[in-house]
Amino acid sequence: MAVARRECAFLSALSGRRIKGVDIIPAVPHTSFFTFNLGGESLPIHILRSKRKTLSLLVHPGAEVECRIPESCSIPVLESYLDGKRTWLAKAVEEMRRVAKPRERELVDGGSVRWLGHWRDVHVKAGRAQMVVLDQTDGFFLTVKDQDDLPKIARLFDQWAKGQAERLFRFETGRLSQQFGAPSPRSVGVRKMTRRWGSCSSKGDILINVALIEQPIAAIEYVIWHKLCHLTHWDHSNAFWAYLAAKMPDWRERKALLG
Structure with missing residues (x-):
């Protein structure tokens, strides 16, 4: 079949916590x-499951493709639907690439931010509590005291996103380490980086760029597995790439998603 299934279920319910008075709401969907x-x-x-009864296909600026399906939709039905949209999809992707301009995040009411490889709408409203909520279908809902205070909105969102990234990356590191039989790192941290997606120290400490939370799930898995491989092979020798490919043969396709 033309469609190769790559389904990666992440945490659907992360325990909430407070950070400096900010309510952190569980927000990583399947x-x-x-x-x-x-x-x-x-x-x-990117496949989004919801309570809708029909399937829909959208192509966003930059040729990012989204398919929304019912929660009960089976894989064969989805594959048949996508195959039937092949001609339309090819034209839509070509057109979006032709007119696309670099897209930047807009943390304002009516704006959008990239999350797990998909651009999601942003809704901002004034309220007493400072909160960030991610709805799987409708996007981000931010509540702040002053909805015109853009720097404060950015700090609120970035703080929330870092907390989500920390828990998500640590969970995935443990899962991949166990699944692939690889050594576990001494620690997993998250920080802002400008030139790379992550690093691994000689002591076994892994650091991951917080911006990786914007990338598709398959790409996140590649970066984390890449870092875990360095716990066995410290360089980028042939042995390293052979070890990486043995457990993740499609790593090139995953790496190509980073952007």
């Missing part, structure tokens, strides 16, 4: 990732 062979190109498609 997300599915498919690679669709479109004219010889591996096209990533």
Whole structure:
């Protein structure tokens, strides 16, 4: 079949906590990732499950493709639907790439931010409590005292996003380490980086760029597995790449998603 299933279920309910008076709300949904062979190109498609009764396909600026499906939709039904949209999808992707401009996050009411590889709408309202809530279908809902205080909105969101990234990356590091039989790191941390997605120290400490939370799930798994491989092979020798590919043979496709 033209569609290669790549479904990666992340934490759907993370325990809430407070950080400096800010309410941190569980917000990482179940997300599915498919690679669709479109004219010889591996096209990533983000699958969002909801209570809707029909399937819909959207192509966003930059040719990011989203498919919304009912919660009960089976894989064969989804594959058949995508295959039937092949001609339309090819034209839509080509058009969006032609007119696309670099997209930047806008933390304002009516703006959007990238989260797990998908651009999500931002809704900002005034309120006494400072909160960030992510709805799987409708995007982010931010509550702040002054909805015109853009720097404060950015700090609120970035603080929330870092907390989510820390828990998500630590969870995935443990899961991949156990699944692939790799050594566990001494620690897993998150920080802002400008030139790389992560690092691994000689003592076994892994640091991951907080911006990785913006990338598709399959790409996140690649970066984390790459760092875990360095606990066995410290360089980028042939042995390193062979070890990495043995457990993740599609690593090149995953790496290509980073951007």
